[in-house]
Amino acid sequence: MxxxxxxxxxxxxxxxxxxxxxxxxxxxxxxxxxxxxxISVEFQSENGVLGMGPFPFEGEEDADIINAGKQxxxxxxxxxFFDSAMSFGMIRxxxxxxxxxxxxxxxxxxxxxxxxxxxxxxxGMGGAMDLVASAENIIVAMMHTNKAGESxxxxxxxxxxxxxxxxxxxxxxxxxxxxxxxxxxLLERAPGISVDEIRQATExxxxxxxxxPEMKI
Amino acid sequence: MxxxxxxxxxxxFKSYFQTIGxxxxxxxxxxxxxxxxxxxxxxxxxxxxxxxxxxxxxxxNAIAELVRLGTKDITCISNNAGVDDFGLGLLLQKHQIxxxxxxxxxxxxxxxxxxxxxxLEVELTPQGTLAEKCRAAQAxxxxxxxxxxxxxxxxxxxxxxxxxxxxxxLEPAYKxxxxxxxxxxxxxxxxxxxxxxxxxxxxxxxxxxxITVAEVEELFPAGSLDPNExxxxxxxxxxxxxxxxYEKRIEQRTxxxxx
Numbered sequence: 001m002x003x004x005x006x007x008x009x010x011x012x013x014x015x016x017x018x019x020x021x022x023x024x025x026x027x028x029x030x031x032x033x034x035x036x037x038x039i040s041v042e043f044q045s046e047n048g049v050l051g052m053g054p055f056p057f058e059g060e061e062d063a064d065i066i067n068a069g070k071q072x073x074x075x076x077x078x079x080x081f082f083d084s085a086m087s088f089g090m091i092r093x094x095x096x097x098x099x100x101x102x103x104x105x106x107x108x109x110x111x112x113x114x115x116x117x118x119x120x121x122x123x124g125m126g127g128a129m130d131l132v133a134s135a136e137n138i139i140v141a142m143m144h145t146n147k148a149g150e151s152x153x154x155x156x157x158x159x160x161x162x163x164x165x166x167x168x169x170x171x172x173x174x175x176x177x178x179x180x181x182x183x184x185x186l187l188e189r190a191p192g193i194s195v196d197e198i199r200q201a202t203e204x205x206x207x208x209x210x211x212x213p214e215m216k217i
Numbered sequence: 218m219x220x221x222x223x224x225x226x227x228x229x230f231k232s233y234f235q236t237i238g239x240x241x242x243x244x245x246x247x248x249x250x251x252x253x254x255x256x257x258x259x260x261x262x263x264x265x266x267x268x269x270x271x272x273x274x275x276x277x278n279a280i281a282e283l284v285r286l287g288t289k290d291i292t293c294i295s296n297n298a299g300v301d302d303f304g305l306g307l308l309l310q311k312h313q314i315x316x317x318x319x320x321x322x323x324x325x326x327x328x329x330x331x332x333x334x335x336x337l338e339v340e341l342t343p344q345g346t347l348a349e350k351c352r353a354a355q356a357x358x359x360x361x362x363x364x365x366x367x368x369x370x371x372x373x374x375x376x377x378x379x380x381x382x383x384x385x386x387l388e389p390a391y392k393x394x395x396x397x398x399x400x401x402x403x404x405x406x407x408x409x410x411x412x413x414x415x416x417x418x419x420x421x422x423x424x425x426x427x428i429t430v431a432e433v434e435e436l437f438p439a440g441s442l443d444p445n446e447x448x449x450x451x452x453x454x455x456x457x458x459x460x461x462x463y464e465k466r467i468e469q470r471t472x473x474x475x476x
Contacts, residue, residue: 047417049413055473056473057473058472058473058474060472061470061471063272063415063467064401064415065414066271066467066468067414070270070272070469072469072470073471082416083348083417083418084344085345085349087345092345092365122329123323124319124323125321125344126320127320129343129366129371130365133363134365161369163368163369164367164369165368
């Protein structure tokens, strides 16, 4: 089974040379730590920066330079700042190649829910609805089950949707899956995890074809 | 045309540029003395746009003045709602806000309490849609189509339309009485330059309300800023003043240690 860093490490392998990448809050943010250094990528943060760098050294924080998680950050050579309308122009206009975000639920048809639990938690969608509606390539990073042990990969989402039919790939602590017209197609198993364990943790339709390889991280 | 003569057009053109330099009033001065003058005309029940992302790039002086004025029943268009004791949280504390239009409100307990108890009306809007609804108001578009929110509760009751096989939602431009924005540098003509990610929604809100009030960290005489470097031309700004005592609070101070 993978931990959060393991999920981030596996997703980092999906990042290709020349990609502009938007990372969501949580596990997706960790992906930046594991991207191979022989490829060129730039990280976009929707609050208005391309070319995001690591956190600043202590004493060098600048209140005017933050990421979408409101964390202090630095910029790398080649970075740029822009306003929110232009930032979402990059996203809506499909200039950002890859979006990695977290989810509360994903359905076998690619629907995603990650912004609201009626009556309990209403924080808002932030940029998630814009991102999932427009990105050509969306990878969801999440735990396979919730804290109560219930599957987060469902036949149909039960929570209010963030977007419809938009998720392409999911990386969890148990598996790598692709959303296909037939359901969640199992591509890889996490180290030490069997196909049966994945099947038990997946409520939506799971498609298993042939031998499923173990992930290489 | 005989050698040495010029056409009528060229003559008028030349004489315009000979005269324009002598004209004394070819810079429209937008400066007001202080925040009190800047907020003249603000009244209960108005709709305000406020720049900022989290606490980054918020109009701290205008918010403080709204608290002092005690303006009530405000509708705020702002990406976030501040934190409990800073930013728009200060207006929430005093129950001055009737309705919030935001994309993310996760950092404010008082906000959540007022929302769940029904004291506060809340309209959650996708972030890119919120930015564009401001920009549309600035640029004179009554509405636009966006794919964001299609098939979700955000699109309920809204017109949808297919373009090239993809579904879009029609979103109208915002209408607001005042825009309160914050920039790094500005000049007497109302030209603005922003710093870092404190830019965020501020440029989109300039000229998007009936009156745009810009507060700046440093106000310069006209001619001091390079026209090449201006982010927002003064035409979008009605009032500008130099702000005071910027706190610039950091929400999530994240650092790395030197190896």
